Amino acid sequence: MSSKLIQPPSSMAASRVSIPRRLENAKSFVSFINFNGKTLSFSDNSFRLRHMFIGKVTEQSSASSPNEQQQEEEITVSQIKEELYEALKGINRGVFGVKSDKKSEIESLVKLLECRNPTPEPTGELDKIGGCWKLIYSTITVLGSKRTKLGLRDFVSLGDLLQLIDIAQGKTVHVLKFDVRGLNLLDGEFRIVASFKISSKSSVDITYESSTIKPDQLMNIFRKNMDLLLEIFNPEGRFEISFLDEDLQVGRDGKGNVFVLQRTE
Template sequence: MIKKATLLEAIAGKNRGLLASPAEKTAILSAIAQLEDYNPTPRPVEAAELLDGNWRLLYTSSDELLGIDRVPVYNLGQVYQCIRAKEGKIYNIAEVTGIPYLEGMVSVVARFEAVSERRVQVKFNRFVVGLQRLIGYQSPNQLIDAIASGQKFLAVDFSIAERDQQGWLETTYLDEDMRIGRGNVGSVFVLTKVA
């Protein structure tokens, strides 16, 4: 699809948005809006088989997420949003690189509930941040399995009161390998499915 290729070309080399100029951000948002008009899955929340899985972030306008890169001597590595549709869970995982042997990881776990055919209410309930080596981090799936088993980590690891930390996420485009979402604070996310 030409519109999908146009978006991928626009975000190429932008390091998930960190390197995008204001003019490029405007062009990217325009390309996103054009692709959203051709969403092949008009009821994405009901398409659990497409939503489910691990998604790697290609681009975002989220200052909160991109702000991880502003920590001195550290850089934002790969960022994943892993959806477990049957369980109603989302695992956000950001890898942090920088000083050798001191690579970090930030994860936020949330429950979600459908409120429309495109939107889910998200309630954050656990936060984990620490050094990958101390946590034993190897991959998103390994971390998710450890979190789901109730494992506590040698890290900053605490529960979040769901009533205090919640928002919504709307899926505005979904196909076999690309998902576009918009969040309640105005952020946009472009993700690709990974094995």
């Protein structure tokens, strides 16, 4: 039997990676590396995934037995996505911070998805990337004085964060929608226009071009904090697409921030 070993970043080689509780009963074939460097493998039907020190995850190759392949496939992409959507409920995309246990749960689910990426070379399949995507989770946060300066504690509410990707033009438009209480500006928005070019089989380099805030009343509110808005939301830099299918995209920027986006109209 042959297998493919996925080695996590060195900084996490001896760290605790938790398997979300709702997936603990799933059957799988995995190998664990203990601190003595010994590998312990399990493929028994009764094995339950638990919170352990995980050094390597063994993915079965085409040479695996039918029984082992069935065990591996029982944790499907659809199941992981369902668990991820459930975990993301009530956290407002993580914009204003997430409790550590919830963040660990989401991170574990994201990594499980990345291990099952159906599009390992996404920049070679640009038709899957084009269109409109809605941010449903990010590790970028607006906390403390930044949140206060932007009025996001009291009279300004943050609406949808959208990413419009035009493959033909090589452009992306990032749209942040705002609702300002008392001014009836339900359609206020901050737009960032950028260009992109392919830098590898799984990444693109994004270059900032311009930004605008509409309507004018909203511009008057945010004018003195435009630099702060760009500091937080400017997409410029390298973006690695680590998971992509017909309705979900996961990526990481050059600073290691995670973004989960869902296709929308």
